[in-house]
Amino acid sequence: MPQMAPINWLILFLFFFMMLYLIMNFMYFMFIKNIKMKKNLKIQLKNYNKFI
Structure with a gap:
């Protein structure tokens, strides 16, 4: 095999x-x-429902 530079x-x-x-x-x-986006969306939805 030839030597590689x-x-x-x-x-x-x-x-x-x-x-x-x-x-x-x-x-x-x-x-x-x-x-992470899916988890954040679920948390946001839960919090939003609590506020209502």
């Missing part, structure tokens, strides 16, 4: 971490934010 490893490393970062952000916004 250090710059190639650097590019692969950065690319991998950028992909990981993007995937983590996507997962956070898709799942955690939606779950």
Whole structure:
């Protein structure tokens, strides 16, 4: 196997971490934010009903 230049490893490393970062952000916004929004909506509805 031919030796890879250090710059190639650097590019692969950065690319991998950028992909990981993007995937983590996507997962956070898709799942955690939606779950929190649903919980907040339920709490708001309950409080609103109490005030009525």
